[in-house]
Every structure is written in structure tokens, then in C-alpha cells.
Amino acid sequence: MNLDSLPLGPLERALLASLRRLEPSAEPLVLASAALLCAALEQGDVCLPLARLAGQRPWPEHDFTLPPLGEWREGLEASSLVGMPGDFVPLILTGERLYLARYEAYERQLAAQLLARAGDRPAVDETRLSESLTRLFAFNASSQAGQRPDWQRLAAAQAVRRRLAVISGGPGTGKTTTVVRLLAALLEQRGGHPQDAGLAIGLAAPTGKAAARMAEAIRGAKAALPVEQAIKDALPEEARTLHRLLGSRGDTPAVRHHAGNPLALDVLVVDEASMVDLALMAKLVDALPPSARLILLGDKDQLCAVEAGAVFAELCEGRGFDAAAAAELERLTGQAVAVEPPSSALGDAVVLLTHSHRFAGDSGIGELARRINGGDVAGTRQLLQEGRPDLAWNAQPTPQDLLERLDQGYGPYLAAARVGEPAAAFAAFNAFRALCAQREGAWGVAGINEALEARIKRRVQVAGRERWYVGRPVMVRQNDYALGLFNGDIGLCLQTDHGLRVFFESEDGYRPFAPARLPSHDSAFAMTVHKSQGSEFAEVLLALPEQPSPLLTRSLFYTGITRAKRKVEIWALAPRLAEAVATRAERAAGLAERLAAVPARQAPGPASASTQLGLFD
Numbered sequence: 001m002n003l004d005s006l007p008l009g010p011l012e013r014a015l016l017a018s019l020r021r022l023e024p025s026a027e028p029l030v031l032a033s034a035a036l037l038c039a040a041l042e043q044g045d046v047c048l049p050l051a052r053l054a055g056q057r058p059w060p061e062h063d064f065t066l067p068p069l070g071e072w073r074e075g076l077e078a079s080s081l082v083g084m085p086g087d088f089v090p091l092i093l094t095g096e097r098l099y100l101a102r103y104e105a106y107e108r109q110l111a112a113q114l115l116a117r118a119g120d121r122p123a124v125d126e127t128r129l130s131e132s133l134t135r136l137f138a139f140n141a142s143s144q145a146g147q148r149p150d151w152q153r154l155a156a157a158q159a160v161r162r163r164l165a166v167i168s169g170g171p172g173t174g175k176t177t178t179v180v181r182l183l184a185a186l187l188e189q190r191g192g193h194p195q196d197a198g199l200a201i202g203l204a205a206p207t208g209k210a211a212a213r214m215a216e217a218i219r220g221a222k223a224a225l226p227v228e229q230a231i232k233d234a235l236p237e238e239a240r241t242l243h244r245l246l247g248s249r250g251d252t253p254a255v256r257h258h259a260g261n262p263l264a265l266d267v268l269v270v271d272e273a274s275m276v277d278l279a280l281m282a283k284l285v286d287a288l289p290p291s292a293r294l295i296l297l298g299d300k301d302q303l304c305a306v307e308a309g310a311v312f313a314e315l316c317e318g319r320g321f322d323a324a325a326a327a328e329l330e331r332l333t334g335q336a337v338a339v340e341p342p343s344s345a346l347g348d349a350v351v352l353l354t355h356s357h358r359f360a361g362d363s364g365i366g367e368l369a370r371r372i373n374g375g376d377v378a379g380t381r382q383l384l385q386e387g388r389p390d391l392a393w394n395a396q397p398t399p400q401d402l403l404e405r406l407d408q409g410y411g412p413y414l415a416a417a418r419v420g421e422p423a424a425a426f427a428a429f430n431a432f433r434a435l436c437a438q439r440e441g442a443w444g445v446a447g448i449n450e451a452l453e454a455r456i457k458r459r460v461q462v463a464g465r466e467r468w469y470v471g472r473p474v475m476v477r478q479n480d481y482a483l484g485l486f487n488g489d490i491g492l493c494l495q496t497d498h499g500l501r502v503f504f505e506s507e508d509g510y511r512p513f514a515p516a517r518l519p520s521h522d523s524a525f526a527m528t529v530h531k532s533q534g535s536e537f538a539e540v541l542l543a544l545p546e547q548p549s550p551l552l553t554r555s556l557f558y559t560g561i562t563r564a565k566r567k568v569e570i571w572a573l574a575p576r577l578a579e580a581v582a583t584r585a586e587r588a589a590g591l592a593e594r595l596a597a598v599p600a601r602q603a604p605g606p607a608s609a610s611t612q613l614g615l616f617d
């Protein structure tokens with residue numbers, strides 16, 4: 001095989017060049033495997049799953065065929081570039097997975113540290129905990145009569161009793177409600193003098209926007225807590241990004257905090273944890289003292305991290321309560337939970353919140369979310385044709401119609417922008433948002449923004465070459481710590497006495513910037529579903545591409561529609577809609593297997609039917 005004729009990208013070629021320098025006589029099969037691994041990492045996989053690819057032609061435009069599994073493994077094992085976990089070689093083969101050494105080390109270390117954390121039980125005053133939980137979740141005793149057990153209370157109980165808690169739930173299922181209460185219960189464990197006892201609680205999230213939202217939600221939830229003022233005062237008010245928390249150093253992968261220089265925290269709560277990739281999660285867990293509690297909040301059904309790994313979803317696999325855990329929980333909370341032995345060693349650290357208080361009752365969005373996550377293509381299509389007030393489907397979209405609809409949808413915002421009052425402009429902008437699956441193409445973010453901007457500029461008589469005009473919304477593309485602007489932040493261009501200024505939301509109001517001072521940015525009438533993670537809008541218009549795309553997956557579709565609070569409008573051809581519902585993106589990784597309660601070969605296959613399968617029940 002001639003490697004030079006393979007259709008490889010620059011990253012793959014650079015990797016092959018460095019492997020050839022290390023081993024000039026490396027076999028083409030080993031180098032081709034490394035190139036495939038590199039491409040897999042770029043797509044979000046942590047490793048190359050040999051069993052899935054053996055015997056196939058990985059590059060359709062090239063006649064190279066991968067050997068059968070056994071032969072492939074033997075070929076790799078014979079190479080000096082490939083070794084076992086812990087070996088000082090660039091590629092690691094474990095079982096049927098090929099890793100870059102660094103990723104194998106991240107995954108192995110993360111699994112070991114999570115297992116150690118899960119096995120170590122902190123001392124808990126059970127009587128006090130039971131009393132705290134009864135009081136803090138009393139509101140559920142009356143309102144949730146039909147929704148037994150009270151998973152919010154159970155999640156709180158697990159988080160206090162364990163050093164690791166994983167709480168997954170869709171929008172409005174009460175993750176914030178639960179976490180403030182569980183933090184209050186933890187503080188009450190300290191005997192009513194939380195400040196003297198000095199419980200250091202940290203709040204963090206993967207993005208600046210998510211961190212700000214979390215801090216705001218926690219500040220807002222404090223007031224209603226049935227606890228002493230001292231406990232409220234001891235609850236944290238600020239949240240940081242994970243990069244800031246860990247002390248990232250520019251472009252190097254090294255961080256200031258690690259096992260040798262741990263974070264000074266007793267409890268760390270991480271929101272939007274499904275957006276955290278393997279490398280960052282491994283560094284985070286390494287930097288947290290073994291005695292600290294780690295509470296991960298997220299939505300396992302949402303899109304995963306942009307970088308490699310699907311850690312949060314993997315942690316949620318194989319959950320369940322064995323008889324002892326169920327009995328303990330019943331004693332503490334008075335809630336009976338079904339016994340279902342977990343197939344993951346972390347199984348009982350995971351609790352799903354399944355009842356959405358936002359999409360309750362006859363909410364079409366809630367029902368749509370359920371059908372999409374269930375992979376129900378026919379049911380999704382049928383629901384969208386029922387004429388529910390909060391759902392609309394345009395099955396024959398044209399770019400011209402879309403432009404007109406967007407111009408109309410953003411009309412109230414553009415009118416508010418002309419008045420120049422930032423609060424009203426932001427409120428109007430958050431009332432309607434166009435989301436796309438991808439960046440490129442006529443149905444991508446770039447194409448839609450360009451066409452819509454040209455139309456708006458024509459109407460308000462701004463020259464086409466002018467980048468700035470009243471109402472231009474932008475999204476920041478890189479973190480600028482000096483200015484306090486972060487990747488994903490949204491700014492709105494408004495007229496002021498000093499000329500055009502771009503306003504950004506901040507804790508104490510709105511901060512104006514001269515357009516020339518902004519870090520790199522894009523126009524943001526339309527944004528990708530990826531970038532919309534962690535945000536919500538009253539109405540969402542979700543436009544799917546005309547052509548089939550590997551980006552069209554169930555998690556993308558689900559994430560997109562659940563950004564809407566009041567109404568969602570889907571612009572998609574029927575086949576694209578069906579593909580999105582039917583396609584489950586599975587990332588290749590080995591974390592779930594490393595966390596298995598029993599060795600994988602004896603494990604009872606994928607998680608059996610769970611008592612907590614439902615999404616929004």
C-alpha cells in the first residue's frame with residue numbers, strides 16, 4: 001500500500017511523519033491505523049474501535065482494506081510503536097481499542113480515580129441528613145404525589161452520602177433546585193456553624209456563559225430555602241469556568257492544579273458536565289483532593305463535548321441501586337426505590353431527574369423530546385403534524401422562505417435595537433433564535449447570517465461593506481480574560497452618544513465595547529446548536545440541512561429543540577428529520593467498560609430496562 005496516496009488531512013500527515021521518524025521501518029498497516037485513530041479523535045472518539053472497522057475499506061475513494069480483527073491486532077502488537085498501558089510508546093493497544101498514549105492515560109487515570117472516590121464513603125450524620133432532606137424537599141411531598149419516588153431528594157441524599165454524584169436531567173427537571181438544597185444539607189451536616197467549619201464549595205462550568213447562568217440560578221434559588229440565614233450566607237454566589245478553576249496556561253495542555261497541587265475545595269459542583277471532554281475531566285478529577293465531593297450536573301442526552309469523549313454519558317451507563325443501597329436510601333428519605341443491581345461500579349452514584357417542570361402536562365416540546373430520544377421516527381413526524389400550539393414543522397423549506405421568516409422573526413428585536421436600550425434589546429433577542437446543525441452551506445450558520453445581514457442592510461440603507469450597524473448581533477469566538485469576554489458570549493450593537501457600541505450582559509448590567517476592541521467574533525442571528533448549549537430562548541427556529549450530514553443526530557436534534565421554552569419551529573425535509581431521529585451518535589471510548597462492576601465479558605450487556613428510563617415522565 002502506498003501511504004502517500006491515502007486521502008489524509010494535515011494532522012494525520014503530521015502524526016505519520018513523527019511516527020516514521022521514531023520508526024523508519026514502520027509497517028503501512030500501523031501507520032494507516034494511526035491515521036485512522038487521528039481522524040477518529042477529530043470526530044470526538046477517544047480511541048479507534050478495531051472490531052467495528054476490521055475487514056472494511058475505511059477510505060471509500062481508496063481500495064485499501066483493513067485486515068480481519070485477529071490479523072490487525074497481531075500486526076499492531078508486532079510494532080515497536082504500539083505497546084500496553086503504561087509503556088512509553090506513542091500508541092497503546094488495550095483489548096480491541098487503539099489509543100494515542102495520552103488519551104489512554106487520561107481514561108485509565110480517570111477511571112481509577114473515580115472508582116477510588118466512589119468506594120470511599122464520607123462520615124454522615126444520618127439523623128441530621130434525614131431531617132434536612134425532609135425539610136428541604138417538603139414542597140415535593142405535596143406536589144409530587146403522583147411522581148414517586150422523589151428523585152430530587154434521592155439525588156441530594158446520594159450526593160451527601162458519597163464523594164461522587166452524577167445528576168442527569170433534561171431542561172427544567174430541577175438540577176439547580178436540587179443542588180442548592182443538597183449544598184444546604186451538606187452545610188447543615190456541619191452542625192449549624194458552616195462558616196466556622198469552613199466548607200469550601202466551588203461552582204464551575206465548561207463555558208463562561210454556563211458558569212454565569214449557574215451562579216445566577218443559585219443566587220435566585222437561595223431565597224426560598226427553609227434554612228437559617230447562616231447557611232444561606234455560606235452558599236457560594238460565584239461560578240468559574242473549569243479552565244480558570246484549574247489554572248490553564250495558554251496553549252499548553254498543562255494546568256496549575258493537579259494531584260500534586262490540589263484545589264482547596266471540599267465540594268465542587270460542575271454544571272453542564274456533558275460538555276466536558278475526557279482530557280478536561282481527567283485533569284479536573286486529578287486536581288480535586290480525594291476527600292472532596294464532586295457533583296456533576298448535566299443532561300446525558302445532549303450533544304457531548306466538542307473535543308474527544310462522552311464522559312458524562314458514559315458515567316450514566318449501567319446505573320441502578322442494589323438492595324443495600326435501596327434500603328439505606330429508604331431509611332434516610334422514606335422513598336422506596338426499585339432494586340436494580342448496577343452494572344457499573346459507579347451505578348448508585350447516578351440519579352436521573354425525569355420530570356420536567358418546564359415541559360409539564362400537555363407540552364408538545366416535552367413530548368417531542370421524549371419521542372426524539374426514543375428514536376421514534378414515525379411518532380416524531382406524527383406529533384409535528386398534530387398542530388400543537390408549541391410545535392411547527394415546515395417540511396418544504398426554501399432558502400427564500402427561510403430568509404423572510406427570519407426577517408420577520410427578528411423584527412421585534414431589530415425594532416428594540418433601534419430604541420437603543422440594552423435590557424430591552426437583549427430580552428427581544430432572546431425571544432427568538434435561529435439554530436442550525438452546521439456552519440457551512442446555504443442552510444448553515446455562515447450562509448444564513450450573510451444572506452440575512454445583506455437583506456437587513458439593504459433595508460436600513462447601510463452599505464454592504466459596513467460591518468457594523470444598529471442591531472448587529474455578534475458571538476465572541478475566543479476567550480479574552482483581560483476584557484472579560486468569553487467564547488460564545490453574545491453582544492448586540494446599539495447606537496450611543498459616543499457612536500456604535502457592542503453591549504454584553506454582565507452581572508451588574510451591560511458593558512459597552514467599541515467594535516474595534518472586540519476579540520474575534522461572528523455575526524450571530526443564526527448560531528449552531530453546539531454553540532446554543534446552555535442557553536434558552538422563548539422561541540427557536542431549527543433549520544436542518546438539505547443534504548444528508550453526519551452532524552444530523554438524535555442528540556443534536558434533541559439539544560436544538562429543548563433550547564426553546566415556549567415554541568419550536570422545525571425547517572427540515574422529512575428524510576433529514578427521520579435521519580436525525582434515527583441516528584444515534586456513539587463515540588468510541590472505553591471509560592464505561594473500565595467502570596464496569598463486573599468484567600465486561602461477563603457483564604449482562606447494555607443496561608437492562610431501567611426503572612428510570614423515561615425522559616420527561
Ligand SMILES: Nc1ncnc2c1ncn2[C@@H]1O[C@H](COP(=O)(O)OP(=O)(O)OP(=O)(O)O)[C@@H](O)[C@H]1O
Pocket residue numbers: 139140143152169170171172173174175176177178217357358
Ligand atoms: N420539585 C419541583 N416542584 C415544582 N417546581 C419545581 C420543582 N423543581 C424545580 N421546579 C421549578 O422548575 C423550574 C426549573 O428548575 P431548575 O432551574 O432547578 O431546573 P434545571 O434542571 O436546573 O433547569 P435548566 O434546564 O434551566 O438547567 C424552576 O422554575 C423551578 O422552580
